[in-house]
Amino acid sequence: MSAPVELPKWADVGLIPLINVAAAFVISGLVVIAIGENPFEAVKLLLGGALGDLEGIGFTLYYATSFIFTGLAVAICFQAGLFNIGVEGQAYVAGLGAALACLYLGFLPGYTLAVVAIAAAALFGAAFAAIPGYLQAKRDSHLVITTIMFNYIASAFMGYLLVRVLREPSQMNPETHVFPPGGWVPQLHAILTYFGVKWPVTPLNLSFFLALIASFAVWILIWRTRLGFEIRTVGANPTAAVYGGISPARITMITTLMSGALAGGLAVNVILGEQHRLILEYVGGFGFVGIAVALMGRAHPAGIVLAAILFGMLYQGGAELAFDKPKISRDMIVLIQGLVVLFAGALEHMFRAPLANLLAKFAARPVDAPAVERG
Amino acid sequence: METFDAAIVILGSGIRLAVPLILACLAGLWSERSGIVDVGLEGKMLTGAFAGAAAATLTGSAWMGLCAGVLSTVIISLIHGYASIDQRANQIVSGVAINMVADGMTAVIGNAWWGQGGRTPQLDDSAMFNPIDLPFAQSFSGVPILGSIYQHLISGHDILTYAAFALAPITYWVLYKTRFGLRLRAVGENPAAVDTAGISVRALRYGAVVICGVLVGLSGVYLSVAQAAYFQPHMSAGKGFIALAALVFAKWRPLPALATCLLFGFLDALSIRLQGFVIPGLGEVPVQAIEALPYVLTVILLAGFIGKAIPPKASGIPYVKER
Known part of the structure; x- marks a missing residue:
């Protein structure tokens, strides 16, 4: 998209995203004031909940792992000029792949089961994305619309399977029975305890490192x-x-x-790393968080890791905040996320012209800046 | 006679379920026909539902609820319009943002004002849009078949339902039979030509976005002030996206949009009715299959296997004057 105003590269890459995200947080703060709470106190509670102790950090990184995967999934399509709104549905179906592998291949020795389940998650996620991808590539059906439809198709399909087919008959809840331990992605606290390091019990698992590897791999690839x-x-x-x-x-x-x-990575983190069984609607909107993460991280893996950690902090800290201040419910995080998408995505150029004017004022005499490379 | 009565009940509930779809679908039609893609219908519907229920609760008047609901969605539509028209933003991103902001904002404010997890207090009958009995509905009820159809299908709906059914032909008339409509359709197909003729692309698109806001506001108000007597977080439950599907399925034309929304409404009513229903020999009806049907049908149509759904040519593309 043509940028209306040219800015120096440092302002373009560093300042503009910061201003955009700051705008989102200022508006969120105003909403907090409007409902009669103190935004600074809220931020303090949120940060304390997210980073205050090892347990908070563990949960923050666990959420961040999910968001790295969904953020990468959205971003890789951005790079090709495509918009995949279907990460939510693809991650859901990927959970089916992981579950089927764990439930039917339980005879596999040791952690080979987990490896096969991870591959199955990726395969199912990719297969579910293949249909809208094919329709876009060969029949020119708009990927945005088809992936929106596929989210609902996934929801109905998985609902049917979980309620009618895969549900443990003795269970009330629509969920499968617990996977054999070989399919579990090891959690960090278990590993650290094995080496004699004390770490509180959190859902943080090795998927976090898988997510970092995936980020690096996407960077190399792109x-x-x-x-x-x-x-x-x-x-x-x-x-x-x-x-x-x-x-x-x-x-x-x-x-x-x-x-x-990549959307399948969410299933690896949540289904194989934490729940160890497939649950109805387990994705819970995390696929959509990927859109915010990808936009905030400007579709670059390094940016995505940072944005995912920020959103991990919001989700973990937000839970603690909602506990202390019931008025600021967890929906506040969805609001912040939406504002980030609005300011870092839709209105990303809004602050360019004012900023350019401001910079021009500071640089009283024009520095003979070379023609700025736009990347 | 029993099957007939059951059919009347399902059709009646199908009509009620179709109303928010019709209004939202027409809203999307106005926007997309002018070249502004709108995936934010879901969020706008939710906002309208919240503002409508909140105002109706505070003032005790359904009409004040309607005004507030429509005002709120017009404002959100203008934000989408500002991003799409003046900022030349990615319209999909803007729509996604609106969905998220609406989902979070309505729940947060509802929860902060009334507690109850974001649910607004139950509205009194006097603060709602109530069913209207058309003349002679009672006296015709004795007439076989036609009497029942008149009494249960045609009469006995609220004013928003009748408005929704009237707005489809009105939309058709304005879009296809007036100068404004011609220009609006032209701006969605070839804005440069409209610009060359000395007509403001920007003004036309803002006009379309405002009309979209009014209509989608009505659909939201219908949800909370006519269908239910309260607002509840996430209560639009994907209806905005079904309306979007219907818009594609109807190939962006008003009267087919009305028909498609009715079809999707009936499917919805059918799936509710068949919940837990067992067909002898086949087992329980998989209601999920009926629920997924609107989306599957839309994808098949989009893929061009049964006719081709071609969107307005300039939709989603920001107009830049003077290249």
């Missing part, structure tokens, strides 16, 4: 490989890509498949 170059080219200008001998249909297909596989 900026250091031929395929990544092709993806970025299609994202920047599909017509030019065709002239360069790149097939946008092929890139669309590959990107949506990878996006669905």
Whole structure:
């Protein structure tokens, strides 16, 4: 999208995202004031809950793991100029892959089961993304609309399976029975206790490191490989890509498949790492958090990790905050998330012109800045 | 006769379930026909429902609720319009943001004002839109079949229902038979041509966005002040997205939009009715399959297997004057 105003690169990459996110938080603060609470006290409670002790940090990083995966899933499509709103549904179906592997391949020795279950989660996520991806690539059906529809199709399909087929007959709740321990992704506190380090019991598990590896892999892929170059080219200008001998249909297909596989990481973290069974509606909107994370992180893996940790803090700290201040319920986090999408996404250029004027005032005599490279 | 009565009951409940879809779908139609893609219908509906119920609770008047509901959605529509028209933003991103903000904001404020987890207090009958009995509904009730249809399907709805059914042909008439409508459709197909003719693209698109806000506000108010007697967080429950699906399914045309929303409403009524119903030999009816049907049908249509759904050419593309 053409930026209306040119800014120096440092302001473009550093300052503008900060201002946008700050605007989202200022408005959230105003809402807190409007409902009669003190926003500074709220921030203090939130930070205390998120980072105040090892337990808080554990939960924060556990949430962040989920958001890294969903953020990467959204971002990789952004790079190809696609918008995958279906991460929510893809992650849900990925949970089915993980569950089926654990429930039916329980004979596999040791942690090979977990490895197979992780692969199954990625495979199911990718397979569920393949249909909208194919329809976009070959039949020109808008990915945004089809993935929205597929979220609801996933919800109905999984609801049917969990209520009618997979439910443990003795159970009231629509959920599968607990997986064999070989399918569990080890939790950090268990590992640290094994080595004699004291760490409180939190759901933080090895998926966190898998998420960091995935971020690095996405960075290598997008900026250091031929395929990544092709993806970025299609994202920047599909017509030019065709002239360069790149097939946008092929890139669309590959990107949506990878996006669905990354969405499967959410199932690895939540289903294999924490719940150890498949639960109705377990995704709970985390797929949509990925949109906010990807926008805030500007579709760059480093930015996504940082944004995911911030959202992890919001979710963990928000829970503690809602406990202390019932007026500031957990829906506050959804509101903040929406404002982040609004200011960091939809209105990302709103502060450019005022900032450019301001910078021009400070630089009384024009520094002979070289023509700014726009990346 | 028993099946007939059951059918009348399902059709009647289908009509009631279709009303918010019709209003939201027409709202989306106005916006998208002018070139502004609107995936934020869900969030706007929720906002309208909250503002409507809140105002009706505070003032005791359904009409004040309607005004507040519509005002709130017009404001949100203008934010979407500002992002889409003046900021040339990605309209999908803006719509997603609106859905999230609405979902969070209504729950937070509802919870802060009334406690009860975000639910607003039960409205009195006098603060709601109540069913209207059309003339002679009672006296015709003895007539076989037609009497029952008149009494239970045509009569006995609230004013918003009748408004929804009237607004579809009105939308058709304005869009296809007036100069404003022609220009509005043109701005969604080829804004440069409209601009060349000396007509403001910006003004037309803002106009469309405001109309969208009014209509989607009505659908939200219907949810909380006519269908239910309260607002509850997340109460729109995906209806905005079904309306979006219906819009695609109807290929962005008003009268097919009305028909599609009715179809989706009946499917919804049917799936509620068949909950736990056992077909001999086949077992329990998988209601989830009926619930998923609107989305599956829309995807099949989008894929071009049964006709092709082609959106307005310029939808989603910000208009830049003078390249």
